[in-house]
Amino acid sequence: MIDTVHESLSSILGWMSIACWIVVYSPQILENYQLQSGEGLSVFFVIIWLIGDLTNLFGALLAGLLPTIIILAAYYSTCDLILLWQIYYYRWKASKRSVSPLVSDVSVPPGPASENTPLLPTENVTDNAHKRPSLLSQFIRYSAAVLFVLMTGVAAWAVDQHIHRGEPRTQPEEVVEWRSQLLGWISAVMFLGARVPQILRNLETKCEGLSPALFMFSIAGNTTYSLSILAASMDYHHLFANASWLAAD
Template identity: 50%
Template structure:
């Protein structure tokens, strides 16, 4: 049966896709910490600010009567933040060889610093250029399937009227606080990445975070483009939308450090190779 893609249907689809991505977003990092027996790839300030952002986001969302998906996810985020925080402190009390390699990998470009063995990373099933798109597609299709199963009874119902809009200063204040905390949390992690060169940090976590934020923003826009409705949701739109750009910066760090490492490992076989490398 073909479903008419009305704004309400598109909003629900985007909302379920956002839920699907955010349900799995923490899993790669939690699993990587467990595999490495280390939490050195994460900035503690990053986790704490993210946790505070999730808490204020939860309280503000309840007060503003936002989408139920946002409220449910905020509770789940808080639990996952606490798990990550526990892992960091637990593994730092019992550092493994991998944790020491990450923690002491401060400036690998400084020749005065002894080179340390890189932490053993779980070998991916597929190359990253295939693995992450396939993982994302699977998660998004899972969200689509969840929507199709749970919202079948509402497909044939006529369009709902515009959602009620309430601008209440307390919920707006909490919403903006959460947005600032989300944005601020990325800064210490970005700085931390320059010390660890992203060792011990899960690329998939940021990959899914970007997808979850984009689909969440779309779910709000599809619900209503009424100016007052957008204004009421502006703190959450800003928190999700602007965070995407900082997460893209983290992905760029992964790419740059990986490229530098490959160039560093590439042996020079002749004087011509040396000259070509210097010209580049």
């Protein structure tokens, strides 16, 4: 039997991490939907992430790592595929719209045309500017959202404990062998390398089209994810088996 305190702390942090990563892609997916575009994301960034998530998943399965790690890797891969689909789907929609350049999304003022009617329809730029909240209000809103999600993870842990109350739990045996370690380190390199094309993309787009919540949930998810591994055990064998997963964060 593993130490109860370490098990509980690792499990709580693991559930908090899962809660963060379940919703981490949602703001960006919603942002893409609202803009009808995924051009804020680098295609290479998403593809490299997908490769990293797949190697992470298979490596975790081979190594018999914590269930939370395996669940997260499977979920990440699914979300990566959704983001890729959005990018290419909205590109396809944009190419179809470009075939009919006379069709405009901006409505022309009603009524008969006169000499005062503008030749080109205009948008109310002032109204659009007022719609964008201040940085402080965004920070407060997103911080509250992150705190709520973390507490949801704690609640999920409590429910899990209630369901399995009285059942003995043993720590899954961690297997250190070259295949899982190789996949784990490939995954770590992919995750670290994926930042480069996205940073270059941000220089072009000035971060337009990216949701700040994506990064706040990522930071919270990565932090609790790493802490859940460390809280389980500080034994050398445990740390060595999970080294690549810690490096990826």
